[in-house]
Amino acid sequence: MPSEIQPYFDAHLHLVLKSVLAGYLDRRTENSRQKRSPWRDLTVRLPCFESEFASQSNLRQVKDSGGRIVVHALLSPDPPILEAGLLQNLGPLVSIYGSSLKKARENTPWVNVSRELLALRQARDERPDTLHLPSSAGEVDPARLNILFSLEGAHNLFDLDPVTGVPKMRMDLLDAFKQGQPVRLLYMNLTHLSQWSVCTHCYGMKFLDFFLTSQRIRSQLRPQGIGLKMGIARPLIEKAYDTRSGHPIWIDVKHMSLVSRLQFYELRKHQIRQEGLGNTDRPILASHVGVTGCSLRDLKEVLLKSRGIPILADQTNVKVYWNKRAKTGKQGIPFYPNTINLYDEEITEIINSGGLIGLSFDRRILGGKADRRIRGAFVNTEYLSRKEFYALFPPQNVAPVYDLAPETILSYNLLSQIYSFDLPYDPVVLERLSNMGVRYTSDTIDEDEDFPDQGGAVSSEHPDIDLKDPVMARVHRRIQEGFREDTIFDLLLLANNIIHILHIGGPRAWNHICLGSDFDGIIDPLTCCPDITHYGALRIPLLQMLFRLATPKELHVTDVSDMQQKLDGIFYQNGRGFLEKYFR
Numbered sequence: 001m002p003s004e005i006q007p008y009f010d011a012h013l014h015l016v017l018k019s020v021l022a023g024y025l026d027r028r029t030e031n032s033r034q035k036r037s038p039w040r041d042l043t044v045r046l047p048c049f050e051s052e053f054a055s056q057s058n059l060r061q062v063k064d065s066g067g068r069i070v071v072h073a074l075l076s077p078d079p080p081i082l083e084a085g086l087l088q089n090l091g092p093l094v095s096i097y098g099s100s101l102k103k104a105r106e107n108t109p110w111v112n113v114s115r116e117l118l119a120l121r122q123a124r125d126e127r128p129d130t131l132h133l134p135s136s137a138g139e140v141d142p143a144r145l146n147i148l149f150s151l152e153g154a155h156n157l158f159d160l161d162p163v164t165g166v167p168k169m170r171m172d173l174l175d176a177f178k179q180g181q182p183v184r185l186l187y188m189n190l191t192h193l194s195q196w197s198v199c200t201h202c203y204g205m206k207f208l209d210f211f212l213t214s215q216r217i218r219s220q221l222r223p224q225g226i227g228l229k230m231g232i233a234r235p236l237i238e239k240a241y242d243t244r245s246g247h248p249i250w251i252d253v254k255h256m257s258l259v260s261r262l263q264f265y266e267l268r269k270h271q272i273r274q275e276g277l278g279n280t281d282r283p284i285l286a287s288h289v290g291v292t293g294c295s296l297r298d299l300k301e302v303l304l305k306s307r308g309i310p311i312l313a314d315q316t317n318v319k320v321y322w323n324k325r326a327k328t329g330k331q332g333i334p335f336y337p338n339t340i341n342l343y344d345e346e347i348t349e350i351i352n353s354g355g356l357i358g359l360s361f362d363r364r365i366l367g368g369k370a371d372r373r374i375r376g377a378f379v380n381t382e383y384l385s386r387k388e389f390y391a392l393f394p395p396q397n398v399a400p401v402y403d404l405a406p407e408t409i410l411s412y413n414l415l416s417q418i419y420s421f422d423l424p425y426d427p428v429v430l431e432r433l434s435n436m437g438v439r440y441t442s443d444t445i446d447e448d449e450d451f452p453d454q455g456g457a458v459s460s461e462h463p464d465i466d467l468k469d470p471v472m473a474r475v476h477r478r479i480q481e482g483f484r485e486d487t488i489f490d491l492l493l494l495a496n497n498i499i500h501i502l503h504i505g506g507p508r509a510w511n512h513i514c515l516g517s518d519f520d521g522i523i524d525p526l527t528c529c530p531d532i533t534h535y536g537a538l539r540i541p542l543l544q545m546l547f548r549l550a551t552p553k554e555l556h557v558t559d560v561s562d563m564q565q566k567l568d569g570i571f572y573q574n575g576r577g578f579l580e581k582y583f584r
Helices: 017-021 030-035 059-064 079-083 091-106 109-126 171-178 215-221 230-241 258-275 296-302 344-352 386-392 412-418 427-435 470-480 485-505 507-512 532-549 560-582
Strands: 008-013 067-074 145-152 158-160 167-169 185-189 250-252 284-289 317-323 356-359 372-374 377-385 513-515
Touching: 008 284, 008 356, 008 513, 008 532, 008 560, 017 109, 059 067, 059 145, 059 532, 067 109, 067 560, 079 091, 079 215, 109 145, 109 158, 171 230, 185 284, 230 250, 230 258, 250 284, 258 344, 258 386, 284 344, 296 317, 317 386, 344 356, 344 485, 344 507, 356 485, 356 560, 377 386, 485 507, 485 532, 507 513, 507 560, 513 560, 532 560
Parallel strands: 008 067, 067 145, 145 185, 185 250, 284 356, 356 513
Antiparallel strands: 158 167, 317 377, 372 377
């Protein structure tokens, strides 16, 4: 780490999630509480998943590494995850997480969120000279660690009605946040990792799904329906934006399904026109993401088909296989093609809105993992809801939905207009679509299926490395020589995502990229930056890698000093500037 610690802004962290789930707030001896303190490392040695359960962003790590402004994502684990008792079944975790997770299952989501708030406020009260919880950009203290807040999923507002005692979505809690009670929110996600009442979510359960045995729980963690559920989504979005009831809360599109996001963009534009606002009056955030590397018009090209037909995982989901090599970046470096990441049109949409794109430090999200290799094709799998799959990929031999030709339905504007409001999705049409050209299979795929052979030599140890590509070949030689190739490869992934955003957004894109690591969100972090303490040491290698992969013209910079200023923007200034404009 450099001798001079430089400040940074991170748009999405989980500062106390692991500590609270480990029972930091429960009745314990003082020594036991200290071991679970959010100021201390809480690392569980779990074979195969050691990096996911290592401390990545506890309060000590953030403070000592130069954190100045970070956004803590308030989160109660999704009810299906808690119901599955997932973490208790992971053997070594039982002694640390068992009893507290049992309590979390018995609580409403809002009670679990309240416990996170309590933990952070206690930490602030214990060290007021170190921690600060500002309510506006003007209150940010450059001498302390400033913690802002977001709400990761509308399910966190679910609680017992204070009058009737009936469980419900409590909109009054959103009003309280808008007024800074108990804290003020910078942004919120409409959904998280399971089906909820606001909108269809993106499949994001690759780690936890591995341990699940209950098909009922699996189905709740896979997307259902289509788009925004306007009856609750529209009033929730309107309340979040409404300045009459307090400060606005901006919307983060992470975890929303692709159709939900397209629908949200159009609804937002409709509201802006109605209220006579400018496009940058309501910025869009994507707080912890990567990019797919492709346009919406490329969806058919990226989709791998098994003998030309989709595979139904069950009655509500289609399992799709994305060709990881169909769209690659500089020097053939892969992206993560799943729909949880941003398409080119979305990058433009967010930049035009004045918003922020926070780069996740999860290896998978940035393109670092292929699920499998099938006859030469590097494959990432995903579950889409059947309704959204047929909207994106209507069978060619079926009458077009809403009289739109199949070749034009992938048009960004047309697809957005289809789902702008509550258009009826004809169940007869749905049934006809699902019964034509569809084969029901188990939730697996035969290795001998007719997948296109991509050709080319690959590294057996690292199947994402194409040995025909000169950069990848050099990386592979370093493996053979005993170097930490993963560190170099992961640096390539991070630089590749930045370069693609610049390619789509142009020079102004530099002002709209920030860090959104998702540290301590049970992610598999980049080996070049396994936790937040490595931010300081990351800057120079990242600068060098960007120059190795692209020319100054492609990077929209003039020289090294110009690049250093641009990286200062990504690491700190862009986030600070966003707060000064939108968190007043």
